[in-house]
Amino acid sequence: MNGTGGQEIRPDEGRTNGHGPERSVPLPGKRGWPERQQGPLLLRRGRVGAETTDQRLLDTTGPTDWLHTDPWRVLRITSEFVEGFGGLAELPPAVSVFGSARTPRGSADYLTGVEIGRALAQAGYAVITGGGPGAMEAANRGASEAGGVSVGLGIELPFEQGLNEYVDLGLNFRYFFVRKTMFVKYAQGFVVLPGGFGTLDELFEALTLVQTRKVTRFPVVLFGSAYWGGLVEWLRSTVVEQGKASTADMDLFHVTDDVAEVMKILDDARRRNGGSDQEAAERAAFTAVEEGASDI
Template structure:
């Protein structure tokens, strides 16, 4: 901007830098935003500052929403990256992925090895849409070869949003801290009605029974949760039973959308 008339009759300098107004000694040399962009050759430390991280976070949301916008009904399956291929839990994951694909459902996993790979493999081999949402970690190996549509994320919370936004049900296979985090975040979102009509299936009784009993006998008995919250969980060993619960969730979701 040019000069504006001040209250004392003088014409102090005023300049706008986007939404920021600079006056008097703050004005400095006249430049434009384009000029500062093209002429800048300073240190690169600014790319690690919080304002720049906000842009990266925004970009991750945009990329994720764009990649997944046309995904049909889907089930998010959580599980361990450490399960070897010869383990029965891996074979259960393959069967589960295949059965879900047989209903016309896409499957969404964390895209890693172990039971995540197993579910992606089962879905892909059955002709279903196999989705993997990877995460930048120092010790993970990237997306497994059975992912047909993959998106990699830097930030856990961006990735978690995609797990929830594009699914109508959650299935938790045996897993470690990451799986526990996803299980309890899913329960919290359902309990607080941030998402609705979402079943949370704990698949594998021998693995989950102790945790389920503790939730029932300690959390519920001490009044920390009620019967309704306990009812959010469905414990099973049977692929067909898990798929039945998921299909009921699809029907409930379809009735409200």
């Protein structure tokens, strides 16, 4: 007798091995408090419910609130990582290009983005952008028109933008942090055109990952000295001066106004980080095959 209405409950009772519903098992030595093991969860007292996990799974008339719970979101997050890794795994060496979605077509910054995208594609790099309009569209356009691999990683936003027409391989994400992982994982460098909060977010995350050695050191190039000069001076005269960053941290990025210098910085870093002559040979062979196919 143990305070359960005259019925003795053995330790193995309450687990039905698939035959009938689970029962709440009083915890021996704890005043008969109900206890249930639900997967990896241990539930006691008022946390013990009347339903089992299988019942809730098979009950088609139940509520749909579970679609909006955090455990379900974990599965969505996992699926986004799986789709991203699967979709981008076979990319050639790539460079992520960031910049404002508000850059007008035909502006100097837009034309620079097209030039950079074209130069990257001609050098054998895939071009990865956020897939939106403005500077992102410009880089995708340059890569696409040069016959390169043009990638857009979109994001679900309240103001829907959609992927620009120059994206040849596009992925849309619900979660910013999954999208950011793809920018970093598959890039051998970042080129940052003038942009706003989103561009600054991506820039400083990249610098933080390099600074803390969470990723292999790769170049971060800020294009447009007039635009970035004030930020760079603030970092030097305030952040570094007050000891919030080191002088060496200022070497984590480059500032330039020359597309040729962008390419030199990327190529030099690629050689230092293990880019081989074999890659160049493979790119040349691939180009030759494409040119031969176009003659057929």
